[in-house]
Amino acid sequence: NAGVTxxxxxxxxxxxxxxxxxCAQDMNHNSMYWYRQDPGMGLRLIYYSASEGTTDKGExxxxxxxxxxxxREFSLRLESAAPSQTSVYFCASGGIRGGTDTQYFGPGxxxxxx
Amino acid sequence: KQEVTQIPAALSVPEGENxxxxxxxxxxxxxxLQWFRQDPGKGLTSLLLIQSSQREQTSGRLNASLDxxxxxxxxxxxxxxxxxxxxxxxxxxxxxxxxxxGEGTQLTVNx
Numbered sequence: 001n002a003g004v005t006x007x008x009x010x011x012x013x014x015x016x017x018x019x020x021x022x023c024a025q026d027m028n029h030n031s032m033y034w035y036r037q038d039p040g041m042g043l044r045l046i047y048y049s050a051s052e053g054t055t056d057k058g059e060x061x062x063x064x065x066x067x068x069x070x071x072r073e074f075s076l077r078l079e080s081a082a083p084s085q086t087s088v089y090f091c092a093s094g095g096i097r098g099g100t101d102t103q104y105f106g107p108g109x110x111x112x113x114x
Numbered sequence: 115k116q117e118v119t120q121i122p123a124a125l126s127v128p129e130g131e132n133x134x135x136x137x138x139x140x141x142x143x144x145x146x147l148q149w150f151r152q153d154p155g156k157g158l159t160s161l162l163l164i165q166s167s168q169r170e171q172t173s174g175r176l177n178a179s180l181d182x183x184x185x186x187x188x189x190x191x192x193x194x195x196x197x198x199x200x201x202x203x204x205x206x207x208x209x210x211x212x213x214x215x216g217e218g219t220q221l222t223v224n225x
Binding site: 004 | 215
């Protein structure tokens with residue numbers, strides 16, 4: 001099992017450019033999540049998908065869109081990147097551990113917007 | 115709104131020392147609490163998960179406690195080793211599976 005995979009690992013964009021961050025999981029989990037991690041602010045939830053075909057906003061959704069392509073894949077799109085979106089982005093999927101929900105994280109995408 | 119605070123923000127200790135990391139949360143109505151480890155440039159790895167009905171969980175040299183009424187959790191690391199150097203994150207699950215994270219404690223264990 002690869003767990004949760006993310007591509008790309010690193011990306012540099014210019015202000016106004018667009019890009020899509022890809023995430024896939026092979027654990028047959030229903031729920032998937034996108035977080036961003038900024039210094040001094042911990043991880044903040046951008047969007048999540050409780051199941052295939054559904055998506056919901058998290059704490060910081062502005063400037064982002066998501067697509068739950070199928071049960072395995074959950075992508076995050078930046079339509080017009082801004083320097084404030086410079087961050088490390090983590091994808092996670094949710095499954096059962098010890099009888100309760102927990103999340104499994106990918107390695108992250110380090111994005112710089114110039 | 116649930117807020118999670120971790121103290122201290124950074125901690126440096128000599129190898130072999132026992133240490134405690136602290137996590138506090140503002141809303142005691144939680145589903146579970148989880149401690150994660152994050153190595154530099156890496157993702158998060160789950161260490162311990164405590165259900166709301168539990169008081170503590172142990173895994174090897176790690177012990178996590180939960181006091182819901184006071185809104186606190188601690189992560190105890192016994193006989194620390196240089197390989198324990200990482201950032202430790204506390205996350206509260208208010209219901210279902212949405213997590214609220216603290217900012218983390220950056221631990222350095224010196225040989």
